[in-house]
Amino acid sequence: MGKDITIYDIAKEVGLSPTTISRALNDHPAVNLKTKQRVSEVAGQMGYRTNLFASNLRRQHTHTIGVIVPRLNSPFMSTVISGMEKAATEGGYNLIISQSLETLQKEQANAKTMFDSRVDGLLVSLSYETDDLHHFEPFISRGIPVIFYDRVAEHEQCTSIVIDNLQAAYKATSHLVEQGCTNIMHITGNLKRNVYSDRLKGYKYALIDNNLPYNEQNIIVNNLSEEAGEEAAQQILKMKKLPDGLFVSNDTCAVSCVKTLKQAGISVPADVAVIGFNNDPICRVIEPNLTSVNYPGSEMGELAVKALILRLNGSTEGIASNTINLRSELIIRESSLKSKVAGKKWGQLAPK
């Protein structure tokens, strides 16, 4: 637990002033190359490490990025975080991570902690409950950049990073229509969140554009968990007229639906064609393999951090655009293929 070595100690050892040591260590141009070498050598020998508090205190920034996420333990979110970590490390930033567990209250508490920790910028994906953005005002009013990703909100000062959820849902629904579905249900999450309301819109517009009736009875809103999927499937099984298509807003819930439907003797896709969202690994495990929307989580995470760092480096409006759209795509597998299904054995047709 010995005392830490400071630049003063090095200064004494080398016979220079602390100022020069500081400069040498920071590779300041106005320092003699030889001096630099000597200083860094001695620093190494003495076991010096820079004191980031002191430096932060002086410089007024932390090189730390705060991340607020609804839940850490979903395949999608952990992929996003993984991408963020990569970009942050490359850019010389640390990541402080906290989860709101889908509650507004926790999200507010997290924001306060991040604020007090003086993160240089904030990356947020909103909880289910969040309906106002007051808790981000302290950041915004001080010019600390806040970037929303995935579950975003409209805000003058904030960039949003999303995929085109409306279009993705439109394509998914259209695909079901092409497969001959005329009675398509949609299971999705809290409509406060753009990701779900946009997907609902995409679903709706696709129906309308295909001259199919849009019916609110065909929408189920739940929390998209495994249990919710089972319940939704049970609910569907009780309907007098079964749907012939099902578009679900995440894969966990979609898979759970498929399992429950199959157990009840319903055939997927022959009776009901199913599409999920996210392209989680389970898509290629469930039988039939699940058609899903590929969501580039890792890229989104990387991009969010890079965009933030750009802003922090003063590229004031390098990315002037208020919203960044990432490309997504429909990955078609057996669960939605009514036409080509006859005689095919599951598992042979699955793309990697």
Add this chain to the structure above:
Amino acid sequence: MGKDITIYDIAKEVGLSPTTISRALNDHPAVNLKTKQRVSEVAGQMGYRTNLFASNLRRQHTHTIGVIVPRLNSPFMSTVISGMEKAATEGGYNLIISQSLETLQKEQANAKTMFDSRVDGLLVSLSYETDDLHHFEPFISRGIPVIFYDRVAEHEQCTSIVIDNLQAAYKATSHLVEQGCTNIMHITGNLKRNVYSDRLKGYKYALIDNNLPYNEQNIIVNNLSEEAGEEAAQQILKMKKLPDGLFVSNDTCAVSCVKTLKQAGISVPADVAVIGFNNDPICRVIEPNLTSVNYPGSEMGELAVKALILRLNGSTEGIASNTINLRSELIIRESSLKSKVAGKKWGQLAPK
């Protein structure tokens, strides 16, 4: 971007000294209750926020815990991290997270960053490559606690948190034997890591105790990825005599094996009974549902943080034990049940 409010500003406003403000804000017992109330009221109005650098600089600790993890985006690790975040938030600590991507070099770089960031303690799960612990010496020699979890290493000064991998593997293998398997293969990861070498031992001892031959030909060591599982299965398919049992060290790889075997017309469990490890959600999606060892990731994460915080709070050796063992259990599903399998329809017998 206006200047931050400091305790001096509040002091001026309230007509007290900065000292008193500091004490009031920290709920120091020697401060008048009325004073405290007034101070916190004014602080709120003025938009004061504590400056953690300054505080840290003074107090010599950061209330930050460093976490180094091989990969963020695995179901198991994200569950662990989720548990850590929960416990850290409860304890008033922040989490700084970085991933080694299974390389020693990144792990060393991460350790250095953590060290320079002056984390109060470090939580580590080792990369595949790591074979010495030099890079943690700076922490240890300064009394900064380092706790290993899951992928651990022996070290005088460090606590390890693990499950009993040997026993878990022993049970899994014994279960296969009970099901009538006599030629059991084992697929596992880099044997440098305790988790894999211990599982190998458990597998071996179970065979020996059951008077079955242990044969190195029956061991496949790979990186346990999806691709590796496919390759391993291909390799198995080429063997002159197929095994009748297969124990795989993670679920991703096990599931990939099962898929490949099924595609080749091999029946699971009738021809080959299979057991995985971790009890990831996919276990309940693959058909047949996969028998696996339940690994309490969230609990492990919580425990790791709690143990660390205890240490930091000076419970010098409150947990004197050098190794903490968590309970795990074998979750039996269809993929390993040779006996009960006749006539059963997949998916009906699966426990939740």
Add this chain to the structure above:
DNA sequence: TTGTAGGCGTTATCAT
């Protein structure tokens, strides 16, 4: 119960 003074380690400013 409150106040004074000094220092935590670094870096920016202004000299030299």
Add this chain to the structure above:
DNA sequence: ATGATAACGCCTACAA
């Protein structure tokens, strides 16, 4: 190319 000095905001002896 190098140095002296002050300041970042907070906390803690010690004093009153």
